[in-house]
Amino acid sequence: MKFTKMQGCGNDYVYVNGAEVNFSPEKKSEIAKKLSDRHFGVGGDGVIFINPSQEADFEMEMYNADGSRGEMCGNGMRCVAVYVYCKGLTDKKEFNVVSAGKLKKIRLDVDESSPERKVNSVSVDMGLPILEAADVPVLSDKKTVVNEPIEVAGKVYHHTCVSMGNPHAVIYVADTDNFPLESLGPLFENHPSFPKRVNTEFIQIIDRKNVKMRVWERGTGETLACGTGACATAVAGVLNGxxxxxxxxHLLGGKLKIRWDGPGHPVYMTGPAEFVFEGEVAV
Incomplete structure (x- = not known):
């Protein structure tokens, strides 16, 4: 099977042209676990199949490193956009990609002088954030969860819950560099408040226009970046004022620009996506 390794702010996935393979979801899950292994496989945060679609220009079919199906990945979405444009699967600079039933609008900033179809950056309309607790989902007696207490490992934190097609809990901390993410990340991910587990963003506010972020992604662990998590962080920042x-x-792997103009408006994400290497592997 041919594959392409790509990364967006260090959030790296193995990409496969789904039009060239015919695997069952069970086989794709198995492939994701095998190829994601950084010692015995290609190495990555998961595997993404780029498929033909009847409802959009392309479909993004995402699997986490543990083989579980992921609904959405902002960094992955940007990489899909660069993949299909640079490989000549489309000549459009604006097109749609669907993932788990959610349609996203893509806009490419292309270097017109480059013969290699170079893409400077990718902007994605990530859609409206989902704030209803039941739809995130997070168990709560409140309609929305904004700056609400949650107890983890005997300590009370305050979290704001947002879904960007996948569930997020945003936690503000004093120092992301020294936060014990390795021990606490799994406890947040598997907390009983989150029936589908949760991606958790730990945020240090630098100023009103800049934040530092570390993220623990469900099914993967700590990653260098999370696009949907950055979007959830921007939403949480506005909701909390x-x-x-x-x-x-500011992520461990780079920077993302995020804009949200408040309730009723979509979230916009802009950032890079790059090829790393290509190869062929027996599956």
């Missing part, structure tokens, strides 16, 4: 509508999220 601690950041402006447009912010730069």
């Amino acid at each position: 601690c950041t402006d509508n447009e912010i730069t999220v």
Whole structure:
């Protein structure tokens, strides 16, 4: 099977042209676990199949490193956009990609002088954030979960819950660099408040336009970046009144520009996506 390794702010996945393979979902899950292994496989945060689609220009079919199906990945979405344009699967600079039934609008900033079809950056309309607790989902007697207490490992934190097609809990901390993410990340992910587990963003506010972020992704662990998590962080910042509508999220693997103009408006994400290498592997 031919594959392409790509990364967006260090959030790396193995990409496969789904039109060239014919595997069952069970086989794809098995492939994701095998190829994601950083010692015995290709190495990555998961595997993404780029498929033909009847409802959009392309479909993104995402699997986490543990083989579980993922609904959405912002960094993955940008990489899909660069993949299909640079490989000549489309000549459009604006097109749609669907993932788990959610349609996303893509806009490419292309270097017109480059013969290699170079893409400078990708902007994605990530759609409306989902704030209803039952739809995130998070168990709560409140309609929305904004700055609500949650107890983990005997300590009370305050979390704001947002779905960007996948569930997120945003936690503000004083120092992301020294936060014990390795021990606490799994406890947040598997907390009984989250029936489908949760991606957890740990945020240090630098100023109203800049935040630092570390993330624990369900099914994968700590990653260098999470696009949907950065979007959820921007939404949480506006809801809590601690950041402006447009912010730069500083991730371990790079920076993302996120804008949210408040309830009723979509979230916009802009950032890079790059090829790493290509190869062929027996599956």
